Amino acid sequence: MNQQTNNNQENTPQTSSGSGGVTYFAAQETVYAKAISGRFRTFKWGAMIVCLAIYYLSPFLRWARPGDIPDQAILIDLPSRRAYFFMIEIWPQEVYYITGILIFAAVTLFFITSLLGRVWCGYFCFQTVWTDLYMLVERMVQGDRNARMKLDKSGFSFERIWKKTVTHICWLLIGLVTAGAFVFYFNDAPTLIQDIINFQVSTTVLAFVGGLTISTYIMAGFAREQVCTYMCPYARFQSAMFDDETLIIGYDETRGEPRGKLKAASAEQLGDCIDCSLCVQVCPTGIDIRNGLQIQCIACGLCVDACDSVMEKINRPLGLVRYDTEKNLELRSQGHNPKLHLLRPRTIYYTILLSVVGLVMLASLLLRPVLEINAIHDRNPLFVRLSDGSIRNGYEIKILNKTHDEKSYKLSVEGLEGAVLSLQGADGSTIDDLKVGPDTIGHFRIFISVDKKHAKGQDIEFKIVDNATGNESEVDSVFMVKTGN
Ligand code: SF4
Ligand code: SF4
Numbered sequence: 001m002n003q004q005t006n007n008n009q010e011n012t013p014q015t016s017s018g019s020g021g022v023t024y025f026a027a028q029e030t031v032y033a034k035a036i037s038g039r040f041r042t043f044k045w046g047a048m049i050v051c052l053a054i055y056y057l058s059p060f061l062r063w064a065r066p067g068d069i070p071d072q073a074i075l076i077d078l079p080s081r082r083a084y085f086f087m088i089e090i091w092p093q094e095v096y097y098i099t100g101i102l103i104f105a106a107v108t109l110f111f112i113t114s115l116l117g118r119v120w121c122g123y124f125c126f127q128t129v130w131t132d133l134y135m136l137v138e139r140m141v142q143g144d145r146n147a148r149m150k151l152d153k154s155g156f157s158f159e160r161i162w163k164k165t166v167t168h169i170c171w172l173l174i175g176l177v178t179a180g181a182f183v184f185y186f187n188d189a190p191t192l193i194q195d196i197i198n199f200q201v202s203t204t205v206l207a208f209v210g211g212l213t214i215s216t217y218i219m220a221g222f223a224r225e226q227v228c229t230y231m232c233p234y235a236r237f238q239s240a241m242f243d244d245e246t247l248i249i250g251y252d253e254t255r256g257e258p259r260g261k262l263k264a265a266s267a268e269q270l271g272d273c274i275d276c277s278l279c280v281q282v283c284p285t286g287i288d289i290r291n292g293l294q295i296q297c298i299a300c301g302l303c304v305d306a307c308d309s310v311m312e313k314i315n316r317p318l319g320l321v322r323y324d325t326e327k328n329l330e331l332r333s334q335g336h337n338p339k340l341h342l343l344r345p346r347t348i349y350y351t352i353l354l355s356v357v358g359l360v361m362l363a364s365l366l367l368r369p370v371l372e373i374n375a376i377h378d379r380n381p382l383f384v385r386l387s388d389g390s391i392r393n394g395y396e397i398k399i400l401n402k403t404h405d406e407k408s409y410k411l412s413v414e415g416l417e418g419a420v421l422s423l424q425g426a427d428g429s430t431i432d433d434l435k436v437g438p439d440t441i442g443h444f445r446i447f448i449s450v451d452k453k454h455a456k457g458q459d460i461e462f463k464i465v466d467n468a469t470g471n472e473s474e475v476d477s478v479f480m481v482k483t484g485n
Contacts (some may be wrong), residue, residue: 032281033281051124055178066404070084072084075185075188097364100364107350109234114246116247120234121234121300127232130178130219171221175212179212182212183212228296235295244326245326245344247324249297249304249321250329251279251320253329256271256272259273260273261274272311272316278306278310282305283303284298304319306321307321328340370471373397374397374398375397376395377395377477392449394445396446399436401439406435407466407468409464410432413460416448418454426444455481457479458478460479461474
């Protein structure tokens with residue numbers, strides 16, 4: 001993959017004054033992308049609308065839950081340490097689900113990239129979607145490529161000042177709405193809206209909204225294609241997922257070259273490329289696809305639309321710039337028929353991996369326990385010798401009731417002959433009737449006492465049984481009679 005500089009403008013390393021040496025610094029030039037219409041542009045608008053609708057509206061989806069549990073379908077409830085996704089509820093102890101989701105998303109991305117190239121970058125990545133939205137606003141206020149270039153050269157004219165001011169206000173407002181929507185994923189959206197109206201928002205929320213507004217404004221308004229080229233790690237390692245049968249945006253050199261103006265004297269000997277540079281002018285990253293596949297290319301297909309519109313006008317076949325594989329471009333140049341191979345070792349490998357990760361996640365979700373017990377042995381003292389000579393150990397028992405009903409559990413211990421269990425200070429509960437509220441963790445202070453003739457350091461097992469359903473959960477622990485046991 002070539003590493004090219006933008007072709008919308010000239011990038012020349014600047015010579016430092018005084019020393020006469022080369023600084024190796026080339027200032028980033030503004031990319032003035034031209035508007036274009038066509039199949040891929042239409043698809044890109046559709047993808048943008050769907051992505052923005054999902055992002056902005058999801059926090060308002062409701063999902064009925066019992067009691068005080070929030071009715072928001074997608075919610076990361078930090079104060080109560082829960083994440084909700086429709087019928088799925090993730091507890092802090094189940095954070096491995098998040099890891100599973102991330103692994104699944106990564107393998108899906110690898111799979112799609114190996115098949116279709118950088119379609120994620122071109123149509124669905126949040127950087128692309130928001131940059132597209134910001135560019136739309138810019139175009140609506142300041143005009144298309146030529147008008148914007150002229151405006152930027154017009155000094156401090158009244159027209160420039162008001163158009164730039166309106167653009168930046170709109171960008172900041174979009175940033176604000178974007179940041180606001182993000183915060184809704186961590187709070188009950190209708191309640192937070194009410195709090196905002198009543199000026200009762202916490203400083204944490206305000207800080208998040210402020211920070212995200214500014215970062216959206218900078219990333220989509222100014223950094224734009226530089227995020228894809230310099231900041232995003234995916235652009236760097238995507239070539240590891242490519243092979244010569246991955247779909248890329250390619251220029252058909254065999255058909256296009258030698259390029260030249262339509263009205264050139266030698267036009268008959270020229271290829272189909274009329275060197276109009278429209279494909280370069282519409283490119284949001286400012287590159288010339290005719291120079292080959294480059295790391296800056298996000299596969300948005302806008303140059304395909306541009307070139308197709310030119311080919312249509314000059315009555316030549318469409319697809320001089322198109323989605324194709326490197327292998328097919330080469331086959332055509334040798335006069336062979338191109339083929340598309342979807343089943344390749346790489347795609348088969350990713351399919352297997354994706355299926356395994358998906359099945360493991362599905363199985364773990366379906367078999368997810370609704371009851372868990374944890375036991376923490378006292379660290380100090382490890383044991384107590386009572387006046388009658390018996391040995392006593394103390395434990396902190398946590399019972400996780402993941403159901404939406406209040407439960408009663410019976411606690412027992414196994415592996416310790418003559419063990420006597422006692423409960424300290426739990427309102428209304430006994431060892432045979434430990435009460436735990438719906439969707440909560442019950443904390444209990446437990447003692448085990450054993451006659452000295454049975455007391456020896458050994459492994460034990462705590463077991464709880466749901467008194468209503470017989471559902472059980474066990475956890476291993478230890479009984480100690482001296483330090484080091
Ligand atoms: S070269 Fe074409 S596909 Fe690649 S980023 Fe530019 S316009 Fe999009
Ligand atoms: S738009 Fe097509 S014809 Fe025009 S310069 Fe690009 S490749 Fe050549």
